Amino acid sequence: HNTLLFFTSTGRAYRLKAYEVPEAGSRNSRGTAMVNVLPLAVGESVTTMIDLERVHEDVNLFMVTEFGVVKRTAIEEYRNIRRSGLNAINLDEGDRLISVNVTTGNQDILIGTKLGIAIRFSEHDVRLMKRAAHGVRGIKLNAGDVVVGAGVLNTDESEAQVFTISEEGFGKRNDAEAYTIQKRGGKGSKNFKITNKTGDVVAVEVVHNDDEVMLISEQGKIIRFNMNDIAVKKGKAISGVKTQNLDEGDKVASIAVIPGAEIEEE
Numbered sequence: 624h625n626t627l628l629f630f631t632s633t634g635r636a637y638r639l640k641a642y643e644v645p646e647a648g649s650r651n652s653r654g655t656a657m658v659n660v661l662p663l664a665v666g667e668s669v670t671t672m673i674d675l676e677r678v679h680e681d682v683n684l685f686m687v688t689e690f691g692v693v694k695r696t697a698i699e700e701y702r703n704i705r706r707s708g709l710n711a712i713n714l715d716e717g718d719r720l721i722s723v724n725v726t727t728g729n730q731d732i733l734i735g736t737k738l739g740i741a742i743r744f745s746e747h748d749v750r751l752m753k754r755a756a757h758g759v760r761g762i763k764l765n766a767g768d769v770v771v772g773a774g775v776l777n778t779d780e781s782e783a784q785v786f787t788i789s790e791e792g793f794g795k796r797n798d799a800e801a802y803t804i805q806k807r808g809g810k811g812s813k814n815f816k817i818t819n820k821t822g823d824v825v826a827v828e829v830v831h832n833d834d835e836v837m838l839i840s841e842q843g844k845i846i847r848f849n850m851n852d853i854a855v856k857k858g859k860a861i862s863g864v865k866t867q868n869l870d871e872g873d874k875v876a877s878i879a880v881i882p883g884a885e886i887e888e889e
Contacts, residue, residue: 689718726746731744776802787824838867
């Protein structure tokens with residue numbers, strides 16, 4: 624009976640009850656295509672799911688797009704959504720919504736890009752906006768660059784790390800303290816050393832020591848490992864270590880972070 628919010632690449636938001644999602648027969652089941660559950664348009668895909676029963680009423684939703692636009696909106700703006708969905712953010716032509724995070728109003732935002740740049744800034748730099756707003760610039764991108772990941776950091780937390788992974792499976796982990804706070808809309812700083820061997824960055828996530836990560840390749844292969852298997856590095860502008868042996872022609876497509884608390888529940 625939990626209420627689920629789904630945000631899509633085209634900037635729309637949909638609402639479902641958990642029981643409306645067909646139950647799979649087993650862990651290895653293929654599942655149901657989301658187009659059979661939500662009225663998705665051609666080329667539209669789900670980027671974020673939020674369980675409303677697990678968040679407080681006074682939190683915000685922080686959105687980040689591929690072109691580096693950011694937007695902060697009170698979650699109340701999205702609690703009453705009709706079944707056909709509504710626009711969560713107005714996107715520029717060609718832009719995509721890639722990340723929606725829950726924030727408390729006193730946290731920092733970290734954004735990572737395909738060409739190995741990252742920026743950290745206070746969410747206070749982004750005023751609260753109405754649902755129909757477009758958003759503001761979160762990072763100034765170089766030519767050919769796009770945002771591939773975003774996360775939330777607590778200002779008083781010293782145990783968080785930032786995990787960066789490239790398309791050829793090279794990953795690294797840095798303490799969050801290595802990312803100094805800048806002003807929103809800046810060019811950021813070097814976060815990953817890209818070479819022909821590593822390929823471009825495909826994901827940047829905020830993690831903790833007891834978390835696990837699942838890497839998913841373009842050919843559908845999955846590897847799951849503990850964050851403790853990846854040493855914490857002092858330098859940011861490095862390539863890291865090989866985390867997954869890929870078949871020829873295969874590349875890392877995306878990652879999913881499994882919080883330590885959920886692992887204990889399993």
